[in-house]
Amino acid sequence: MxxxxxxxxxxxxxxxxxxxxxxxxxxxxxxxxxxxxxxxxxxxxxxxxxxxxxxxxxxxxxxxxxxxxxxxxxxxxxxxxxxHRSRGMRWVVGDREVLIDWPGLARFPDFGLxxxxxxxxxxxxxxxxxxxxxxxxxxxxxxxxxxxxxxxxxxxxxxxxxxxxxxxxxxxxxxxxxxxxxxxxxxxxxxxxARPMATALRRYYRSPIRSHEEYLELWADLRHPSTGDRLPGYGWVFPLGDGRVNVGLGMLTRPHKKSPDLRATLNAWLARTPPEWGLDDKGADGPLRSAALPxxxxxxxxxxxxxxxxxxxxxxxxxxxxxxxxxxxxxxxxxxxxxxxxxxxxxxxxxxxxxxxxxxxxxxxxxxYYRLGNFAATYILSRSGFQPLLNRYITERPALVGGLARLLTHLTDDPSHDAIDHVLNTLIRLTPAPTARR
Ligand SMILES: Cc1cc2nc3c(=O)[nH]c(=O)nc-3n(C[C@H](O)[C@H](O)[C@H](O)COP(=O)(O)OP(=O)(O)OC[C@H]3O[C@@H](n4cnc5c(N)ncnc54)[C@H](O)[C@@H]3O)c2cc1C
CATH class of the missing domain: 3.50.50.60 (FAD/NAD(P)-binding domain)
Structure with missing residues (x-):
């Protein structure tokens, strides 16, 4: 210093x-x-x-x-x-929904909160x-x-x-x-x-119908509200179990590219959610707030x-x-x-x-793991978000989806317990360790 x-x-x-x-x-x-x-x-x-x-x-x-x-x-x-416990994640990509249970690992619990x-x-x-x-x-x-x-x-x-x-x-x-x-x-x-940075915003909504859900809901197909281009982030609806949900979206910031208006992006996305979920101004519980993610x-x-x-x-x-x-x-x-x-x-x-x-x-x-993640965030996720990773080929193969989810959430057993652990642990070990300068 x-x-x-x-x-x-x-x-x-x-x-x-x-x-x-x-x-x-x-x-x-x-x-x-x-x-x-x-x-x-x-x-x-x-x-x-x-x-x-x-x-x-x-x-x-x-x-x-x-x-x-x-x-x-x-x-x-x-x-x-x-x-409020969660059993896993539900990813929504266009007309597809992928349900992924948290893995049963030796090192970690099998539920989220x-x-x-x-x-x-x-x-x-x-x-x-x-x-x-x-x-x-x-x-x-x-x-x-x-x-x-x-x-x-x-x-x-x-x-x-x-x-x-x-x-x-x-x-x-x-x-x-x-x-x-x-x-x-x-x-x-x-x-x-040079390291990735993101901005995110969130708001609480009264949504009795979604509040007791067992899965964390993530929408990977966010679009620019005016151009319709794919955006580098995802939207979430997290159940709180008390009649409310936490709704928001996070977006990687792209060097040399103007960030989209996040509020407009959120509104455009929420307009696609079913009206009975109540994710509109009438159902809002408190203001919309945003912050940076280092x-x-x-x-x-x-x-x-x-x-x-x-x-x-x-x-x-x-x-x-x-x-x-x-x-x-x-x-x-x-x-x-x-x-x-x-x-x-x-x-x-x-x-x-x-x-x-x-x-x-x-x-x-x-x-x-972070070095690999920084690379993925900079060269893959910041270009078109999670959508390419959640393509039809991957989402139709449970082992690939499970592996991807465990990669995204850093959940493996080490020493490896199954083939997914083995592949992920090997991938991470093959990534060169960061030096003091990188
Ligand atoms: C919109 C959004 C959604 C997110 N969603 C998730 C999520 O769902 N799951 C997840 O795991 N992470 C999420 N994150 C990231 C997560 O919120 C942070 O990574 C986490 O809060 C970091 O914890 P921290 O203790 O380092 O910092 P903070 O939680 O920011 O705590 C810092 C504390 O320091 C205090 N403080 C600051 N300056 C001073 C000072 N000068 N003197 C005394 N006190 C000071 C603050 O008041 C605060 O209490 C999200 C972030 C954002 C912005």
Whole structure:
């Protein structure tokens, strides 16, 4: 990361408000998961969040079995009211519908979940608190605090409605501040513009008829509202089980190409859905909201000078399908493990080696898979979306459809359990590992 001004000592009326072994900035899935795993490891962790809970987060609210796996690893009870289970995905391509059940793997559960982020994020943050993490809400980090060598030794923030300046000191800081990536940017960790990026919007609708569906519905044949050209994305209708559905669409941004008007694209698509689904202005429950999706591990280094980047701040969203909750939680867990190990060592080279284990482990888990996904997103999906992959030849062959679904959702057993695992694991292993530069 590039050098920034030395701010140690401060230049304003700041107080040292709290000390911790690790300060985590942002209590979304990445931050709460990092805080939970750190607290479980006996680390004194302070979680800073600019908002209060419960709060909204623009999202599709859908979890694949990989995401459910992360919740189970945290001991979150997903059997109670409010969690809606899915059996798989239903892809719609023109006049064809393809039903794909989640695979029965040894490593992952065989169901997905939906739950509004309004509830989900609060459940996760309370879970982290119960494990021992301290939470300060209405605290907005404004930048990293660095010592004379440029190492991060805490964060600067403003707290409360009056925006009182505060400083929090800790030997390690985890940036889980989402797409803004404010802390990372302040240290010069900029987005790699060669990696794919997407924009998505969503809205809730009252749709009793679709709300209890067992499949996540995905429409792969989005068209430009004026030209009719195929678009690089998909639309979704995710059942929430409470009388509502989460409806939205996500679109890869294409370099040198003007993005279509997403609202008009959504309206044109929803006009094709059956009227009894109620996906119109009359059935809407709340406003349409949009946000960016940083993908493909697009911000590096994920560790440098005392700062670890997790979740969207590191661009961990999957370039294959736009899924980011699971990846946020998983990166939070991996970062927590590295930080907890590092803190058992004195400051210096041995501690740094443990911290460098974080990007190394992300690379081991996702490096090749994301590299392949970045390639697919850039050269295939960004041209005409998922439609070519879901052509008639593939969709009429259950093994091919199953394999494609498992590739898109990163669901295989390793060591391989069946032929699909074997093919996918081999494909990923044959992909050259990313280097520090690529
Ligand atoms: C429309 C849309 C649909 C999506 N659908 C899905 C889906 O269905 N499934 C899926 O898996 N993923 C989906 N994603 C992606 C997913 O929402 C993100 O990848 C995920 O939320 C990332 O989690 P995070 O914890 O890294 O960041 P966030 O969830 O953004 O959390 C960041 C937290 O940091 C706080 N914060 C930010 N700045 C500061 C600051 N300066 N100081 C203190 N706190 C701060 C924020 O208030 C927030 O609480 C979707 C994204 C969009 C935009």
């Amino acid at each position: 590039a050098d920034v001004d030395n701010v140690s000592g401060g230049d304003g009326p700041e107080d040292v408000a709290a000390d911790a072994q690790v300060v985590v900035v942002g209590a979304g899935p990445a931050g709460s998961s990092a805080a939970y795993h750190l607290a479980r490891a006996g680390v004194d962790v302070l979680l800073l969040e600019k908002d209060d809970f419960p709060r909204e987060k623009v999202c599709g609210d859908g979890l694949t079995p990989r995401g459910v796996h992360q919740l189970l690893r945290m001991g979150v009870d997903v059997s109670g009211e409010g969690w 939906t739950r509004t982020r309004h509830d989900f994020d609060e459940i996760l943050v309370r879970h982290a608190q119960t494990a021992g993490a301290r939470l300060h809400t209405r605290v907005k980090a404004t930048g990293p605090l660095t010592d004379r060598t440029g190492r991060v030794v805490g964060v600067r923030a403003v707290a409360g409605p009056g925006g009182t300046p505060v400083t929090y000191r800790a030997p390690l800081v985890i940036a889980a501040d989402g797409t803004s990536a404010r802390l990372a940017v302040a240290l010069g960790a900029h987005r790699d513009k 993908m493909g591990l697009n911000r590096r280094p994920q560790y440098g000078r005392g700062l670890l980047l997790v979740g969207d701040s590191a661009g961990t969203i999957s370039p294959w399908n736009g899924e980011g909750i699971c990846q946020a939680m998983e990166s939070g867990e991996v970062a927590a493990e590295a930080a907890a190990l590092a803190l058992t060592r004195p400051a210096g080279p041995a501690r740094e080696r443990a911290l460098q284990g974080y990007p190394a482990e992300l690379n081991r888990r996702w490096g090749r």
